[in-house]
Structures are given as C-alpha cells and as structure tokens.
Amino acid sequence: MPNHALTKLFRPEVLAMSAYHVADARNLIKLDAMENPYTWPEDIQQRWLESLKACPINRYPDPTGSALCEQLRRANAIPDHAALLLGNGSDEIIQILLMALSTDATVLAPEPGFVMYRQIARSLGLNYVGVPLATDFALDLSAMLAAIADTLPAAIFIAYPNNPTGNLFDAQAIKTIIAAAPGLVVVDEAYSPFADASFVGELGNYPNLLVMRTVSKLGLAGLRLGYLAGPAEIVAELDKVRLPYNINSLTQATVGFALEHGDFLAQQTQAIRAERTAMAKALKAWPTLTVYPSSANFILFRTPAGTADQLFAGLKARGILIKNLSGQGGVLSDCLRVTIGKPEENQSFLNALAAALAELP
Ligand code: PMP
Secondary structure (H helix, E strand, O other): OOOHHHHOOOOHHHHOOOOOOOOOOOOOEEOOOOOOOOOOOHHHHHHHHHHHOOOOOOOOOOOOOHHHHHHHHHHHOOOOOEEEEEEOOHHHHHHHHHHHOOOOOEEEEEEOOOHHHHHHHHHOOOEEEEEEOOOOOOOOHHHHHHHHHHHOOOEEEEEOOOOOOOOOOOHHHHHHHHHHOOOEEEEEOOOHHHOOOOOHHHEOOEOOEEEEEEOHHHHHHHHOOEEEEEEHHHHHHHHHHOOOOOOOHHHHHHHHHHHHOOHHHHHHHHHHHHHHHHHHHHHHOOOOOEEOOOOOOEEEEEOOOOOHHHHHHHHHHOOEEOEEOHHHOHHHOOEEEEEOOOHHHHHHHHHHHHHHHHOOO
16 A cells, blocks of 8 residues: 655655656667667677676776776867766766756756756756757757846756757857856767767867767667766866766776777768668658758657657557657657668668558548
C-alpha cells in the first residue's frame, strides 16, 4: 500500500514530474536516439580489450580525469586558458551546473530544444523559461533578448546544432545573446561531429561563455562522457558540486583509447554524414512531407496533418523505431525524427515509411 505521508517528503515539483522515458527497442531497428549505428572494427576491439588489462579497477579512478582532459583538449582544439570539467554524460554536466546556481535562479532555453534543460531545472526547483523558436526553427532573437531582459537568467542553454530540429542557429544571433546575457551561456555542441561550425574558437572572447560537448554522438554513448570548457574561475565553482570519481576508470581508459585510434570513428562520422544527405533526398521525394535541414545525425520531418501517430505506429509494426514528437504539440505537431543509421537500416526505414504512407486514408 502506498505510504502517502512518505511521498509528502518530496518537493511538489518532483512529484509533478515524469521519469525520463526510454522506448523499448527490443527486436526493432533502432533509429530513435541519435546513436552511431556502427560497432568497432575487430582488430581495434581486440587491442582495446587488451589495453584494459592495464586499467586498475581495484582503485578509484583518476578523480579529475587529467590524462583524458589533455587528450580531449588536443582533439577539440580547446585553448589552454579554458578549464575543463568532465561529466557522466553531458546530462550530468547540465545537472552539476544547475545545482551550483542559487536556488532562485532562472534557466532559459529556446524551445523546442533538448528536454533535459527544462527537466533538470524543474527537478531542482529552479525557474525555467522556454522561448519559442520562429516557425522556421531559427532563433527568435528579439524574443530571446526580451526574455533575457525580463527574467535575467543565471544560465542560458543553446544547442548548436539544435535537438530535435537539427538546424544550426545563426552564429551572430548567438553572439548577440551571449553579449546580452547577465549570466552564463552554455553552447551545447552535442552534435559537433556532424556540423561544420563551433563556438570553441570563441572561448575566451566572452567571460560568460561555456561550450559543452559529448562523446555520445561520436559513437561512444554507452561510456557516458560529456565535457564542458570555459573560464577557469567558473569551472572551479562547478567542480565543487561534482561528485568525486564521477567518470569511471573504464570510461576514462576507453575514451582515451578511442581518441588515440580515432580514425575509424571519423570514418563512421563521414559515412553518417553521407547517409544523412541520401536520407534527406529520399524523404524530400515525398511531396506530402516537409523535411527540415539537419547539421546533426538525425532528420526532423513533418507529416500530413494528423498522421504522425499512425505513421509512427506503422513504422513500428514494420520493425522500425524512430521518435514521435507530435505529442509535444505546438510547432512539433505532426513531426517525426529519424536518426541516421547504417545504409541498410535507412533503406528499411524508407521502405517501411513508403508502406505506412500508402496506408493513410
Ligand atoms: N545535449 C543535446 C542537445 C542532446 O541532444 C543530448 C542527447 N540527446 C545531450 C546533450 C546529452 O548527451 P549525453 O548525456 O549522452 O552526453
């Protein structure tokens, strides 16, 4: 029997939340979560397993991941003056940053955007303000500046490219926002392997700019490693909130190994980019779909009004799992998002979509 006196121990905002839902992908082609579909070449995998023998798992991990930080710094051309913070996925970095803010802080992000900004802010009892994007999913700069002036956010998150829309916002608009912001601005570059633009080169030009990246979309989602680069005095405060040993030894060693032998990951990224072009072309061949431009490893498309749920179910019945965003309503109504998979997976998706579209009334 539920003990209602005990649930009253929790904050109302926690009681009002739903846990993050992950769809069951068993027996389905998984094109829902922006993962890299490729595994490692056999010889590299053998060398990696061999290298792990030298990983002392009886000891706690390196608390700051210093060796890994240096490798990440080199691989991402992060300037020496910027400090680095590692997180158990970039999700944890968002949580660390928001936990360090004062309890009456406001967090602001354009919407639709990455749901964890809102979810974590709410779970911590912070104020959250979502500023609608323009109808073409561009930043609405005047709305952003008005909301900044109005709410004085302690932190602004801007995903670049954006999830779930896939586009890169105008860089000049982001710079205007960084200059106008009274607090921190995190440019979240989770999809940087698939984009040709970055704010890493802007580090040091603004005292309030932080750039966040992850190895998840590169092909290492199971390892859970995100990283944040920014001014040393800010990162030092965030580091006080980070749990000791948040990056386990196997993750530190494996990401380090992958960065040293990274050619195959770069090749996989190239293959995904080429498939993205092919997928966009194939989707655009259907005149009833609106296909949005993507600089990420997924494509957002709008289906004929009122058909997204049926198409999503039709795809699932044919063994394909993508993401149905239509339930979020607003500008995402009728929208589906497909992650780029291997060529044969993408073809299966396109065949299933053709069949599901043919079933529409
Ligand atoms: N930022 C954005 C924009 C994302 O889309 C995601 C994952 N969907 C993340 C951050 C989180 O990535 P991770 O925790 O795997 O590093």
